[in-house]
Amino acid sequence: MDNKTILVVDDELKIRILLKDFLIREGFNVIESSDGRHALETFQSSHKSIDLVLLDVMLPEYDGWTVCREIRKLSDVPIIMLTARSDDFDEVHGFEIGADDYVKKPIRPTALVARINAFFRRMDKGNQESKVLSFDGLEIDDSSHVVKVNNKEVVLSPKEYVLLLILVESKGQTISREQLLNRVWGYDYFGGLRTVDTHINRLRIKLGEKDYLITTIRGFGYRFEG
Amino acid sequence: MDNKTILVVDDELKIRILLKDFLIREGFNVIESSDGRHALETFQSSHKSIDLVLLDVMLPEYDGWTVCREIRKLSDVPIIMLTARSDDFDEVHGFEIGADDYVKKPIRPTALVARINAFFRRMDKGNQESKVLSFDGLEIDDSSHVVKVNNKEVVLSPKEYVLLLILVESKGQTISREQLLNRVWGYDYFGGLRTVDTHINRLRIKLGEKDYLITTIRGFGYRFEG
DNA sequence: AAGTTTTGTTACAGTTTTGTCAACAATCCT
DNA sequence: AGGATTGTTGACAAAACTGTAACAAAACTT
Structure with a gap:
C-alpha cells in the first residue's frame, strides 16, 4: 500500500x-x-x-x-x-x-x-459507493446527517443520531449499554445506564414503524438488525 | 487467563x-x-x-x-x-x-x-473475529448472541446463554455443577446446586430436538457433545 | 432574556428471569 | 426387590430487567 x-x-x-x-x-x-x-x-x-x-x-x-x-x-x-x-x-x-x-x-x-x-x-x-447506509425503509446519509424512514426525513438529535450510527455500524452484533455509553457518550462519562434506555426509546419513537430494527437483547444490550 | x-x-x-x-x-x-x-x-x-x-x-x-x-x-x-x-x-x-x-x-x-x-x-x-460455533443443527454467534437450532432462532435468557456457552467451550468434557456455578454464576455465589439442574432443564427445552447435545453424567455433572 | 430543544435522571409498572422447593422418575447398589 | 442416591420437572415467589412517562437541568435559538 x-x-x-x-x-x-x-x-x-x-x-x-x-x-x-x-x-x-x-x-x-x-x-x-x-x-x-x-x-x-x-x-x-x-x-x-x-x-x-x-x-x-x-x-x-x-x-x-x-x-x-x-x-x-x-x-x-x-x-x-x-x-x-x-x-x-x-x-x-x-x-x-x-x-x-x-x-x-x-x-x-x-x-x-x-x-x-x-x-x-x-x-x-468503496470509493464508488456513496456514504448512504440503507436498510429496508431506513436510510442514513452520513455526509449530510439526514435520516429517512420510508423516504420521509426524520430529525434526530445529535445523541440519537450517533447512537443510531454506532448501532448500525456494528449491525447484527449485540452491544451492551456499557459499550454504548463508551462509544456514544465517551469513555469518561459516568452517568447511569438507564440513560441508554431512554435514548433508545426516543430513537425508536422517531423510527416509527421501523422501530423493530433495534432489538432488545435482554440482559445484554441492544442490536441493530441488518 | x-x-x-x-x-x-x-x-x-x-x-x-x-x-x-x-x-x-x-x-x-x-x-x-x-x-x-x-x-x-x-x-x-x-x-x-x-x-x-x-x-x-x-x-x-x-x-x-x-x-x-x-x-x-x-x-x-x-x-x-x-x-x-x-x-x-x-x-x-x-x-x-x-x-x-x-x-x-x-x-x-x-x-x-x-x-x-x-x-x-x-x-x-483488531484481532476480533466473529466466532460462530456450530454443531449439527446448533449455531451460536457470540457477537450477536443469536442461537439457532436447525436455522431457527431460539431466544435464550442470559443465564441460559452463558451456561450453554460454557458447556460448548469445553465440549467433550464433563463439568460439575460446582464448576458451572462458579463459571456461570460467579465465585461469590452460594446458591444450591439444584439451580443448575433447573437451568439445564430449561436450556434443553429450548434446544428442542437437539436436547441430546447436553448429556447428563450421573454423579459428576453435564457434558456437551461436540 | 425568554422560549425551545436536548439531555440526564428518576420513578414505576409490566414482564421476564431466576432461585428454591418438592414431588416424581430414574438409576444404582447390595 | 428394596432402599438409597441422583436427576428431572413443574410450581411459585422473589429479584432483575426493560419501556415509558414525567421532570428538571443544560444547551441552544431567537
Whole structure:
C-alpha cells in the first residue's frame, strides 16, 4: 500500500512537530502549514497529492472553519478538525461545514492514528459507493446527517443520531449499554445506564414503524438488525 | 487467563497503593515499581507479560521520559504517562518520546480505568473475529448472541446463554455443577446446586430436538457433545 | 432574556428471569 | 426387590430487567 500524504495545519510549532513525528513513524507523508492562508495556498497548489487534512480550529489569518469551507469548495478530501477545548466546538457546526471528524485536544496519538486509518480503510473499501447506509425503509446519509424512514426525513438529535450510527455500524452484533455509553457518550462519562434506555426509546419513537430494527437483547444490550 | 497485566511506576507509595487496589478490583494484574531503574529492570525481565505501563513523569534514578524511551526500544507496549504539571512542554515531550496517552494529576481512578479499558478495547478490536460455533443443527454467534437450532432462532435468557456457552467451550468434557456455578454464576455465589439442574432443564427445552447435545453424567455433572 | 430543544435522571409498572422447593422418575447398589 | 442416591420437572415467589412517562437541568435559538 502506498503512503498517504497528510496536510497538518496548526500554528503551534510544538504540536506540529509532534504530530509530524508521530505520523511519519506511522508511515504517512506529512506536509505542514502554520496558518490558514498558507494552508489554503498549499492545498490549492497540490491538492491532488493530499489524502487527508488535519486542521486546527484556532488559526491565524483564517480560522479553521473558514479553511475547511474553502477546502470543501475544491475537494472532498477527508478533513479532521482538532479542537482545543470542547466548549468552543460545536459538533453539528463542524459537520455542517463539511468536516468529516473531529478530535479534542489533548490529542491521543494512537487514537488519532486509529481514526485516520479508519478513514483510509473506509475509502479504500468503496470509493464508488456513496456514504448512504440503507436498510429496508431506513436510510442514513452520513455526509449530510439526514435520516429517512420510508423516504420521509426524520430529525434526530445529535445523541440519537450517533447512537443510531454506532448501532448500525456494528449491525447484527449485540452491544451492551456499557459499550454504548463508551462509544456514544465517551469513555469518561459516568452517568447511569438507564440513560441508554431512554435514548433508545426516543430513537425508536422517531423510527416509527421501523422501530423493530433495534432489538432488545435482554440482559445484554441492544442490536441493530441488518 | 484473560487478565491484563499492568506495570505501575510511581515513587509515591500512597499513589501506588491507590492505583494498585483500584486496578486489581477492576480485574487487572498489577506489577509495581518505585523508581526508574527498577522499572526498567522489571520490564526487561518480564516484558512479555506486561500489557500496559502506567508511568509517572517524576521518578528517582531515571525520570519518566527516560524510562519511556528505553521501554520503547524494547517494545510497543502502550504507555500512559502520569504528569503532575499540565503545561504543554510535558505533552510535547511525551509525544516525541512515544507515550500513547497522558493523564494529569490529580488522578481520578475511575477515569483512569476507563481510559485503560478504552485502550484495551481498541487493541483487541483488531484481532476480533466473529466466532460462530456450530454443531449439527446448533449455531451460536457470540457477537450477536443469536442461537439457532436447525436455522431457527431460539431466544435464550442470559443465564441460559452463558451456561450453554460454557458447556460448548469445553465440549467433550464433563463439568460439575460446582464448576458451572462458579463459571456461570460467579465465585461469590452460594446458591444450591439444584439451580443448575433447573437451568439445564430449561436450556434443553429450548434446544428442542437437539436436547441430546447436553448429556447428563450421573454423579459428576453435564457434558456437551461436540 | 425568554422560549425551545436536548439531555440526564428518576420513578414505576409490566414482564421476564431466576432461585428454591418438592414431588416424581430414574438409576444404582447390595 | 428394596432402599438409597441422583436427576428431572413443574410450581411459585422473589429479584432483575426493560419501556415509558414525567421532570428538571443544560444547551441552544431567537
